[in-house]
Amino acid sequence: MSRPSAIEVVNVSKKFGDYTALDHVDFKILQNEFFTLLGPSGCGKTTLLRMIAGFETPSAGTLLLKGKAIAQMPAHKRRVNTVFQNYALFPHMTLSQNIAFGLENLGWDKARIRERVGRMLEMVHMEDFAARKPDQLSGGQRQRIALARALASEPEVLLLDEPLSALDLKLRQAMRNELRALQRDTGITFVFVTHDQEEALDMSDRIAVMGHGRVQQIGTPIEIYEDPKTRFVADFIGDTNFLEGEVIASDGSTATIRTALGTDVTTTCENVSGPGPATLSIRPEKIGVGEQAEGLILTSTVLSRNYLGGFTHYTVRVGEIDLRLSRRNAQSHQDAFDIGDAVRIGFRDSNARILGQ
Amino acid sequence: MSKAFRFWGLAPAWALMILTLIVPILIVAGVSVAERGAYGGFDWAFDLTSYRQILFTEGWTDALEFDPKYLWIIARTMLYALTTTVICVALALPVSYFIAQQSARVKIILIYLVTLPFWVSMIVRVYAWLIILGNDGILERVYRLFGGADVSGFLFTSGAMITGMVYSYIPLMVLPVYASVEKIDPALIEASHDLYGSRWVTLRRVILPLTAPGLMAGSILVFVPCLGTVLEPMLLGGGKQLMMGTLIQTQFGGARNWPFGAAIAMVLLAFVVLVLLINARRMPRQSEIGL
Ligand SMILES: Nc1ncnc2c1ncn2[C@@H]1O[C@H](COP(=O)(O)OP(=O)(O)OP(=O)(O)O)[C@@H](O)[C@H]1O
Ligand SMILES: [Mg+2]
Numbered sequence: 001m002s003r004p005s006a007i008e009v010v011n012v013s014k015k016f017g018d019y020t021a022l023d024h025v026d027f028k029i030l031q032n033e034f035f036t037l038l039g040p041s042g043c044g045k046t047t048l049l050r051m052i053a054g055f056e057t058p059s060a061g062t063l064l065l066k067g068k069a070i071a072q073m074p075a076h077k078r079r080v081n082t083v084f085q086n087y088a089l090f091p092h093m094t095l096s097q098n099i100a101f102g103l104e105n106l107g108w109d110k111a112r113i114r115e116r117v118g119r120m121l122e123m124v125h126m127e128d129f130a131a132r133k134p135d136q137l138s139g140g141q142r143q144r145i146a147l148a149r150a151l152a153s154e155p156e157v158l159l160l161d162e163p164l165s166a167l168d169l170k171l172r173q174a175m176r177n178e179l180r181a182l183q184r185d186t187g188i189t190f191v192f193v194t195h196d197q198e199e200a201l202d203m204s205d206r207i208a209v210m211g212h213g214r215v216q217q218i219g220t221p222i223e224i225y226e227d228p229k230t231r232f233v234a235d236f237i238g239d240t241n242f243l244e245g246e247v248i249a250s251d252g253s254t255a256t257i258r259t260a261l262g263t264d265v266t267t268t269c270e271n272v273s274g275p276g277p278a279t280l281s282i283r284p285e286k287i288g289v290g291e292q293a294e295g296l297i298l299t300s301t302v303l304s305r306n307y308l309g310g311f312t313h314y315t316v317r318v319g320e321i322d323l324r325l326s327r328r329n330a331q332s333h334q335d336a337f338d339i340g341d342a343v344r345i346g347f348r349d350s351n352a353r354i355l356g357q
Numbered sequence: 358m359s360k361a362f363r364f365w366g367l368a369p370a371w372a373l374m375i376l377t378l379i380v381p382i383l384i385v386a387g388v389s390v391a392e393r394g395a396y397g398g399f400d401w402a403f404d405l406t407s408y409r410q411i412l413f414t415e416g417w418t419d420a421l422e423f424d425p426k427y428l429w430i431i432a433r434t435m436l437y438a439l440t441t442t443v444i445c446v447a448l449a450l451p452v453s454y455f456i457a458q459q460s461a462r463v464k465i466i467l468i469y470l471v472t473l474p475f476w477v478s479m480i481v482r483v484y485a486w487l488i489i490l491g492n493d494g495i496l497e498r499v500y501r502l503f504g505g506a507d508v509s510g511f512l513f514t515s516g517a518m519i520t521g522m523v524y525s526y527i528p529l530m531v532l533p534v535y536a537s538v539e540k541i542d543p544a545l546i547e548a549s550h551d552l553y554g555s556r557w558v559t560l561r562r563v564i565l566p567l568t569a570p571g572l573m574a575g576s577i578l579v580f581v582p583c584l585g586t587v588l589e590p591m592l593l594g595g596g597k598q599l600m601m602g603t604l605i606q607t608q609f610g611g612a613r614n615w616p617f618g619a620a621i622a623m624v625l626l627a628f629v630v631l632v633l634l635i636n637a638r639r640m641p642r643q644s645e646i647g648l
Contacts, residue, residue, distance in 0.1 A: 053551060054551075074551045075547070075550040075551055075554055076552075076553050076554055081552065082547075082551045084548060085542050086542075086543050086544060088547070088548040089548075089565070090543035090545060090549075090563060091545075092566045092567060101554070101562070102552030105553035105554050105555075106553050150551075150552075152551070153552075318545055
């Protein structure tokens, strides 16, 4: 990739006492990128974000902002702004004053500040609220002001720590699109923290999946979902069936695995260097049932059924293994399979992945 | 809740308020417009002489002459109360910030230490300053120990008085200021740094404004009792400079002029009410104080 990097995290570790919150984290965030840190609670996402903002210092390693080391630079000198999880709007200032705060500290002249504050309020559709105080706003409105305030000075990087988690579902959907559009329009690098995988897949250019204080995988949403490199990533992003088995043949990029399914599966593999134990991962929507079954065909018995409108989820038993699969309800009042029915299921080898230990 | 319950349920509180607050004030108000008795005390006869006496004296010819003597006492009282309040603010701010930054356990201990002097009688505490500031007292000895000249005369000065007043009332400043500081969301301070605010900008534009409710409350709590304070001017000021509190005390005591003492007390009360009213107008949302 030839695009220059906005932020380089170089071998960063962070310890709180004996506890290692970040363990040799190393990656680059490119300029103009919508970059997401995704991971379960407590995996160190906030810690990493606070380090970039300047509120925490690494125990080891360095951080580069546009190629310059910033470990020694205090937070108020970094051209990095944050949208805080609870927004952290100044309660004693009006919305205009909140937005102007950073610009005043940068020493902008009054006319320029007034012009910019007006433009930011317009951008987040809050022009009529300029003179209000934050406690007179709804959650979604506060969110917008927090965004406007953080973007006002056109920082090099915008950090967002779970900014949507306090909003209700409807608003969250709308704000996703707004945030994405805002990022495209401003061209500012966004570093977005979430533990909501759908949010991450929907919005990001690239995602870093974090777990246990480490970066598990970095890639585009499609790479992360379709080609997970570890069990952790396959498990955390989306739903999947794991089948334990033995690799019987491999050539580096593809392998053949023997599992309790009774049929060997040959497909793309990760971390497989030769024969030995491995895991087959196959996602529920990749398994066809009834007329949708294709590829490797198996017979199974229906154990449970969950009707969800657009999809129906089934759990079926093949020999000794239970598989979860999801069937798209392409027809209205589509026939359903009943519990105990014998059904044909099938998936293409190429849709499964073999993950080494 | 039924109407009757709401009325009778509050009856004990009303009774207490009326008996211990309203009735005594009415009595003092009554005495202030009574006639001075020939041998001290007072006679029930309507007479505004006491109030006139605050501003005028009767000259040789029985004509009233303006005399600012008592106005000066009132002004001095205001000045000392104000000085004490300002010093308390200056001391309470850093103390509160310091306490707020400690761990939960240390916080409790420090707040307890701040309130500790209240467990000791006021007189004892003021006497302690006599020992510290007095002739050949602790302060003078320490001063000599470090090679200072043989000095004396710390005691019975306005400095000693104000020292005593600051000492007596500062917990009433620290507690509300601390309550305000403690409530400041740390994310707001980070937000200020994030938006290019230096430490100084953060203090001036974020921390201080958010501490204002506590500062207001603390200032009232210190200023008001300072207006009527008696012990410090008497013991530490040596009674050389009269304040409203000591003036009232002498009128009811040595001077045996109860109506005049009561009149000064009413003026003092008027000032207190005035301060409270101004504060109530300035701060429509008192609930923010969090006391
Ligand atoms: N100041 C601190 N002192 C001690 N431990 C801390 C501190 N800050 C964070 N930790 C620990 O470091 C780990 C990572 O915390 P962090 O807040 O970065 O997680 P997170 O990924 O943001 O989680 P969440 O999704 O719940 O917000 C946690 O186990 C947390 O307990
Ligand atoms: Mg977090």
